[in-house]
Amino acid sequence: GAGVSQSPSNKVTEKGKDVELRCDPISGHTALYWYRQSLGQGLEFLIYFQGNSAPDKSGLPSDRFSAERTGGSVSTLTIQRTQQEDSAVYLCASSSGDISWGYTFGSGTRLTVV
Amino acid sequence: AQSVTQLGSHVSVSEGALVLLRCNYSSSVPPYLFWYVQYPNQGLQLLLKYTSAATLVKGINGFEAEFKKSETSFHLTKPSAHMSDAAEYFCAVSKGQAGTALIFGKGTTLSVSS
Numbered sequence: 360g361a362g363v364s365q366s367p368s369n370k371v372t373e374k375g376k377d378v379e380l381r382c383d384p385i386s387g388h389t390a391l392y393w394y395r396q397s398l399g400q401g402l403e404f405l406i407y408f409q410g411n412s413a414p415d416k417s418g419l420p421s422d423r424f425s426a427e428r429t430g431g432s433v434s435t436l437t438i439q440r441t442q443q444e445d446s447a448v449y450l451c452a453s454s455s456g457d458i459s460w461g462y463t464f465g466s467g468t469r470l471t472v473v
Numbered sequence: 474a475q476s477v478t479q480l481g482s483h484v485s486v487s488e489g490a491l492v493l494l495r496c497n498y499s500s501s502v503p504p505y506l507f508w509y510v511q512y513p514n515q516g517l518q519l520l521l522k523y524t525s526a527a528t529l530v531k532g533i534n535g536f537e538a539e540f541k542k543s544e545t546s547f548h549l550t551k552p553s554a555h556m557s558d559a560a561e562y563f564c565a566v567s568k569g570q571a572g573t574a575l576i577f578g579k580g581t582t583l584s585v586s587s
Binding site for chain 1: 519573579
């Protein structure tokens with residue numbers, strides 16, 4: 360597609376429920392990234408996929424968080440047993456794989472856990 | 474490990490005044506450095522980047538930044554602020570060599586008054 364598409368744009372869920380957030384990167388981009396943006400905390404790196412390589416999961420905050428990327432394209436970030444502190448905007452970005460070009464970000468999914 | 478420190482979570486300037494947003498980085502490898510801007514209710518967009526070419530980098534909307542290795546800094550400047558510059562600005566450093574993720578600072582909110 361023309362840009363990075365994320366869905367849903369907003370999600371309200373009850374504490375303890377599981378949620379899935381979807382990211383559709385720019386066509387042909389081999390690298391895909393997930394970040395979490397909380398007020399006053401900037402962008403927190405979560406996970407990075409590059410082609411067929413093993414993902415860099417070093418930023419995932421707990422084992423309740425997981426992500427997969429199917430067919431080298433669409434990615435799903437799953438948060439199990441959501442907690443109130445998981446409330447944030449979850450941003451997805453993609454790139455050609457050469458970091459020197461920077462990223463293109465999606466508009467994000469605003470997650471609210473009540 | 475790579476890290477970014479943005480000095481000042483809020484900066485206020487008058488229209489027409491100099492804009493200076495500070496960014497210091499820590500990196501064990503030659504860094505790639507970026508500035509992103511996020512306008513209210515919009516996604517992040519790339520403002521400018523340093524990728525080991527010229528140390529003075531020019532970006533969109535009249536912004537520029539200078540890479541100073543001796544000071545481990547990459548401060549963002551604009552000679553004359555405009556009301557439309559009001560936004561949140563994020564500095565980022567590459568996590569490693571080319572082909573890796575970016576580590577972002579916590580952001581600086583720029584306010585411009587008339």
